[in-house]
Amino acid sequence: MDKFGGLSTMDPCRRYKIRAAVRKHEGKVTESQLSTLKNLCCFGNKVLKISFMAASSSCLAAQCKYDVFVSFRGEDTRDNFTSHLVAALCRKKIKTFIDEQLDRGDDISPALLDAIERSKISVIIFSENYASSKWCLDELVKILECKNKNAQMVVPVFYHVDPSDVRKQTGSFGDAFVKHEKQFKGIPEKVQKWRVVLTEASNLSGWDSMNIRPEAKLVDEIIEDILKKLKDKSFSSDFEGLVGIYSRIEQIKSLLCVGLPDFQIIGIWGMGGIGKTTIAGAIFNQISNDFEGRCFMANVREESERGGLVYLRERLYSEILEETLKIRTPSVPKCIKERLQQMKVFVVLDDVNKPEQLDYLAGGLDRFGLGSRVVVTSRDRQVFDKCRVDKIYEVEGLNQNEALEHFSNYAFRQNICPKDFLVLSERIVFYANGNPLALKVLGSFLQRKCKLQWENALKNLTRISDPDIYDMLKISYNELKQEEKSIFLDIACFFKGDDKDFMTRIQDDPESVHYGLNVLVDKSLVALSCNNKLQIHDLLQEFGREIVRQQSVKEPGKRSRLWYYEDVYQVLKKNKGTESIEGMFLDVSQIEDLHLTSRAFVKMPNLRLLKFYVPGQITGSDMCTKVHLQQGLQYLPDELRYFHWYGYPLKALPFDFSPENLIELNLPHSKVEQIWEGKKHFNNLVMLCLSHCESLRCFPQNIHFRTLIEIDFSYCINLTEFPEISGNVIELDLKGTAIEEIPSSIECLTKLEELDLAYCRRLKSLPSSICKLKSLHLLCLYNCSNFEIFPEILEKMECLEYIDLESTAVKELPSSVEQLKGLRELILEDCSELSKLPENLGNLKSLKRLFAKRSAISKLPSSIAYLDEVIELSFHGCRGLVLPPILSGLSSLTKLDLSDCDVMEIPQDIGRASSLEILDISGNDFDSLPASIKQLSRLRELYLSNCSMLQSLPELPLRVKLLDASNCKQLQSLPELPSCLEELPISILEMTSKHSLGSTQFKILADPCMELTFTDCLKLNEKGNNILADLRLIILHMAIASLRLFSEKEFKKPHGISIFLPGSGIPDWFSNQGSGSSITIQLSQHCCSTNLIGFSVCAVIEYEDDFPNGGGYFNVGCSYCFEITALSETKHDDFWYLGNQVSTCSDHIYIGFRPCINFGLPDGISVSFHFFTYNLFTNNENGHKVKSCGVCPVYAHPNQTKLNTFTINMLPPSEEECDEIRK
Template sequence: MAPSSSATETWNYDVFLSFRGEDTREGFTGFLYDALVRHGFVTFIDEQLRRGDSISDQLIGVIEQSRASIVVFSENYASSGWCLDELAKIMEWKKEKKQKVWPVFYRVDPSEVRHQRGRTGEHLLKHAARLGEDSERVRGWRIALSGLANLSGWHYKQGVESRFIQQVVEEVSSKLNRPRMSIANNPVRIDDFLESIKPVLGIEQDDETRMIGIYGIGGIGKSTVAIALYNEYADSFQGSSFLANVKETSKLPGGLVQVQENLLFEILGDRSLKLFNADFGISVINHRLRYKRVLIVIDDVDHRDQLRKLAGDIGWFGCGSRIVITTRDRHLLEAHGIKHSYEMKELNYLQSYQLFCLNAFREPNPPELFGELTSHILDYAKNLPLALIVLGSFLFGKTPKEWESAIARLKSVPNREYNEILKISYDGLDDFDQAIFLDIACFFNGESVDYVMKILDACKFFPDIGIRVLTDKSLVSVDNNNKLWMHDLLREMGREVVRKESPNNPGERSRLWFPDDAIDVLTENLGTNKVEAIKLVLPETEEVYLNAKAFKRMKRLRLLIIHNVHVSGDFDYLSNNLRWIEWESYPMSSLPPNFHPQNLVGLYLFNSRIKHLGEGYKVFKDLRHMNLEKSECLTEIPDFSALPNLESLVLDYCTSLVELHDSVGLLDKLITLNLGYCFHLRKLPRILKLKSLRFLLLTRCRSLEKFPEVLEDMELLQELRLDKTPLSELPPSVAGLTGLEVFYVSGCKKLKGLPAGIYKLKQLKELHLQNCLQLGQFSNIGREDCLPLISAEPELPALQSLILRNCKLPNLDFFRSLDCISALKELNLSCNNFNELPPWISRLSNLQKLDLSYCRKLKEIPNLPQSIETLIAIDCESLESFPQLSSMIQCSQKLLPALKSINLTNCHNLAQNLGISAANVLLNEGNPPFSLIWPGDEIPEWFKYRTRAGFFFFQIPEHLYDKLYGFALCAVVKEAFSLQLSLAMNGQEAARASDDLFPMDSHHLWLIYLECPIVKPLNGWCYFEFSLEVAYPHGSSIEEYVESAGVFLELKEDGRLNWTVEGSSLSCTHFEEVMYYEDM
């Protein structure tokens, strides 16, 4: 049996482009190809074929070696038999090998392709006349065209092609750049498993939501199959999430909430979404995912409460979703009402033989000398995949004599217990690797690799090599989130090794991780010289009080991690052998006077009562990481000259800290210095000479009035945060921070300017000057060392975001040159005093977002660049004119082709001058999805379908759906809140839009236009559900904020939208066929 293709599949190309050269080669397809290549995708376009090659044969090979295909279906695509042959092969390969295929209907209606009408139908009739209607090629082309038209893709009608191409590439990137999850070493029978589990999954039955259970004993391969299944099908769903090691994660404080947040992030992409508790998480999952067709794998479940809070019911998820659960407990699946399950059986002998050989020899059969030895190993190793993989990896590269020794060990294992079989691999490790293995087994399963590496390196275990050895021997794995995992059978084996050091006396063991054991040892003073490491992390609700004397006999203690444990007494008993300390709520005012751990590397005393460090710290010559976060009693940082290796110093929220010794400014290995929220900090080192520093954070240091000189160029500094400090000026030497990318000085209300050399910061991407109130006097400053904000020099080439909110600027004259901000994408000028914008703003060719809110003197918005996507002008009460919009009304020209959103809350003068027709034009000409907030209290008459419940349901026949161009929705809103619109089609989420509505002095209209997504009709009908919801405040009803809402359906035969009552199609008899339900 060959290894699974799921594990070994490779491609020569990321994307294959299929297109009609005459139509789009020199335009759309050429630009799409360039964009894909710029994003790093190896893309095939037929110009790469060498002359004289057998094109058709080679093309078939290229399609088979491509991860995905994009079919650019243009007007004359179907005129080419060559193109149709390509398409037929692409659709065949999609069916057989699950190749990803995306159609781009380029100025062609998808329904024309689906029903083979129009030009597409004409081309096919010509082919049929030439080849015969019943010819195999023509039949295959017709099937392929229908299949293509039913795929999710893009419909380009008009607009800025570059923006449309950007959307296509972003979507392709989200699919192709999703990393495949790593799978077990050399898996076998994965394809067999995937094939046999297909009936249980029922992927083809996309009108049904299923939960599927995969159960079996530990180590049998449940997670491996789940990963393979996830890799195989994830891209076929609207969203996907693999929740690994749920059993272990849920044991941690707040663990299930963390899993819920990961689930929502992986599917929705919103990292800012935070859950208050697991019950709130249930509500959010149910609310946000109920219209999404998702694939979710919940791996290693051992308690029904985990299922209740992650997948309580199939109704939580959109139609066609699949929720896969792996567990050892079949009864748990039954108790949760899961009707579809799959039992993982043991491997048969041939499968075990192959799996072992692939790990032991890296090939499916053993060399001649090892044939009989292999048979002996299999006699004792059982048919458990984990044991076969671990033993095979252990024996790889060993001599026959070493094999014989391993077989002798296996013979001695009583009843062939798994622990003892797995331990043979552990016994083969050297001392350092054994120590790493046991530390991971006892303390660090599921932790970040970077964090674990720091601790193991501090302990001198050489983890760079050791982690690699354990990975190669299949004893640990690293997931896509860079977390370290050990299979629970291996972890239990490692912990058993430690238990056997002293079965009845935990104080005689090298490691204490089990809370009851650690508490017994520390409360009863049972610790001995054998104890090397302790981790005691208790929930916040459970606190234990101990006496420091318990550490007296632990002279070899190297690692101490304590959370939510109160310790009193004499701390002189702490071991001087300690290399890493994490002690939350450390109770003493200083470090013990007789505490001299010369090899200490990490000192984490967050939320401590420490006031000063004492004198003992001076022997910490190896210290690299110091974290005293939230130590509110700490008043000073003394001379750190004795800490030459310090790399990170974290002191945020040390609210009593007053000064840092000058020596801190000379620590040339320091990478991170975090002093945020040190409210009483008055003094920094006089000179900064930190050549390795990358992050300097001084947010809300509200007593800091002077920033020190930068004596030497600090070229590695990437982020400098001085926001909400009382600084009035910055030294000219700040210009030496040539690597700076992010610079925050927001809320510096006394700051009058930036140094003249600011234009030298060629890497600067973000400059935040919000609430710098003295900048309004900027143009009057004549000092030579302080120039206007933007220099006349053509510099700042990387600047993309400039925030000048509430700087009381009377004008924008200080912008002396446009070249210096030519890359600008976001410009925030809100809450300022100017009454006009300079005309050069139209030449900011990359500007996408412009915020003019609360500029109450502003009278006119000049012409904006064609790149603009979002315009926000809330409470611009003097605003009367927007000539560009007036021209759009008069000329019906799309002058702002990229426009997606306009917010004109409380802009009554502008709305009155332009009239409601302006809103109509914007809705018509905006780049969908387009949203508009406009003063008004009446829904225009052409919005035929009305509701006060915030819910619409339509049932539309297929022939009418083919003519459907898009949807417009209008809602009358009356208060500030966050509004969200969801559109579900055939039970699956098709679109979502939202807006934050700010305080209004009267009723407003929220208008939004959505193009009709491409979906496959169900039994001749398409089902549409619109729902308006309050995203914030949580738990509010829509009736509290929305008075009424209406929907308009736009038909293609009417051309583009005609937003007049007389010209609308609402009286068209077509709509008599629409079944509309206001209240379901």
């Protein structure tokens, strides 16, 4: 992912669809699932049709709620306290609802009421004018109603107001109520209700800004309180309805030994349905946030069969690193491997059935960092025995009491069994043998049934001499109606993980199927995820497929459904199909070439589902030629409702085929030239996909599509005319076609939501009638290289959210774009003819993102400062860009890219863009930065490379973790720092010890790192030792800042520091120096147990004139080992730093600080360090020579003027000072 969101290199429209999918599910799924969605969206072909990695055996319940609802008075706190609090909540991955609407009516919206109801905690920010807002008071009424009815937690914050004024409605609150009583004279009960809730809320335990200062500390304490409340609530909800799970979870947690500095793999073993996934999921929810990286990888068995282990590993590492990776090689690139080795991660691999799966995804002691834990669930003990699994936990069945309670929850909707059903229940529980899934299915089956029906069920059970889980499941299955059985078998064989609406619409009677699905859900045979995906337990899926196998064990052609590729291959190859077959799915990537006769389907008149496909991540022309029809195709069953054939080899479908029943026709990468010869009626067709059909030249005019809502003709490169289609179409994909003109009649497509015209290189304009498309959400013209004229928008378009004009020839945007009231994202990248933006750009009040990289824009309109909702702006490569003097209105802006724009001056009020987190102003011509940049309290990354005129840096914000000032040729000085170091509370030393368990732990924390890069800033070296002496102070100040941010929970662990700059000598303040690449130091005899904070390290890297091209990109690594008297251990920890391309004509110095953990060590140890460089893209050292190196321990010293505080120094403290720290 790139530094500006990671989506910029993605296919057209995908960025919008990902964000739309994420917005759609925010507040409805967990943060982990949202992260998974973002990653998965980057892999699938159909972004909006990808499901979450749902748990295979027991669906991980998604809490469809917000964590926090914030009630506040916008004019008081929107741009200060509330924005800071919400940003802090988001940084902690707390799902927060904040009402961003400024224009409000008199009544609170239903959406807002719903958001309050679906929140776990409401935070009420009482400010001076809170009570003057009827809207706020109505919010408060609803919040207190949810508190009293649903036990919602409420956290009041008294921001610059006296709680007494809120309680008694005096002061500004009293003034507000004088006005309310006049306005609502006729309905005094309304005003009285407001008074009551204000009094009630003010009596709750809360936070007073007058008592906790500064404001940042108040925010931190509120966040800490909310996190604790959420954790307590999550802990109890994890076990809700899960009988017997608590003790099992605690047993596994004791095996995990979280906190020990080692790497462990724990196996959870048990039969299907016993609760392995449920237990692993509950543990994941409880402890995964204590790790730096995390991933719940469900359905490993099924997913590896579908997409292969390379693809699965790609998904796993993408989620751990929270970015999109493309690793299509058997080996993992060294840069990724090392990042994983430096992370403490928690991974669950669910339903592993082969040792090679575990070995490939998590094998090897060096795969993840120390302290990492991998939990593996499997039914096969051999998986654990053949791999290096440290501990194995066998999940046993529920005991008698637990089983009875679990069964009662489903049979009687209560956890106590009624006395008159106790004997019957105990007999059924006996047969279930403690299996939770069997108990759940049997309980759901018997719910609301009379005793006679219970007796009959028991008779069926007793007839089985040795009942297994399948026998018990069959009792529930046999009670289903025929249509419900058919739906269950379709899901088990074909549709697991698919969208419910898709599965429903391709059936005979969608309404009946919808009802049948509800029955299956009620009987616990299938489930629906929060994003409407069909889910079925692995065991139930196997049970359903076994029912189909038993229809004809030896002759697959006599079964109703075929899904296994070998069965399908043999049936088709040997022409063994029969009228029994209703569905046939074939993964053609799994088979050899298959030659079919023209009558291949004649014996299958009842075939309604036919799919020849390749998995989404597999592409290639060789896949299109696997199934051959040299003799043509004479027959397709008229019963077909779903017809999907990847690489269909013929020019048209059979003439005699009647498509009356067809609902989805999908023929990607086929040789079709026209769908049919002659007139045909598609009375039920909903989706038509002919993507990559290069022989298709026109849309069929003789075919009627009355019900069509989705059309995909993408990359039909010979399609020249816009199709005449009905007004019911919702999605129209014409990307990569040869269309030259869009007719004005497009206005008839009144239901159209998505129009994709990317890569239509002959298209020059759009008709102005486009504004009639009131339902349009997405308009993509990416890489329409001849598109010159953007149409006038003559009417308001409130639904259009996304416009992509990247790489078009558009010359200007009309001022009428202000009619696009709902526009959220505008892409203008590489518009080389676009020289300006409309002056009224600031009227696009909904705009969130504007990307205009490498366009010809030379001046920004002053109204851009009015885009108070925009969060991302990019003008990279807009040469000669002139910025407006004022940027202060961009209060929501988090990412700003002005790199390579030849900017001469940065606006002085840049510091008022208070939300800015990433600022890239590299490659510009300014000679200084405004002092106000220090006010950017949230700034984390600052890019200044190649600013050739920059001479000095002002003081920078505390939270900057990355500063890249490489190749700033004129840079002479770094920010001045005070000579006095800040004191820190000794409690921080106690906090760092929480990273350690065990008596001999010693670990240098390698990652993450605060990075300062000054490569090729040669004038920095002209000051000689002065700049190197300053670095000592910089190291100490940054180490202090890192420890403080760690103590404030901003960092999960103390951060290291990396600085790279020109130079050839080790600074004098390094107490241990040596030539070459290695050095060993002896630590002080009395300072090891608590005073040692970390190490400052230094390496001089020598460059040679004849160094190979491309060798400028490199890492600096350092391995270490330590030795204790009477105990010798070796620990390795490779930390690395990515340098920019550096000059080969001068030496450079790498200086860093790395915090360490050493609690419990005896005094007096020696530590050896070895420095090396290696190429970023290879596994080998790259040949840069380490000329010399140095190490200096950094110690805590007690502050003599302030009790219980310490500062840090590079001199060892005295024995007395060490004793004081210990005390």
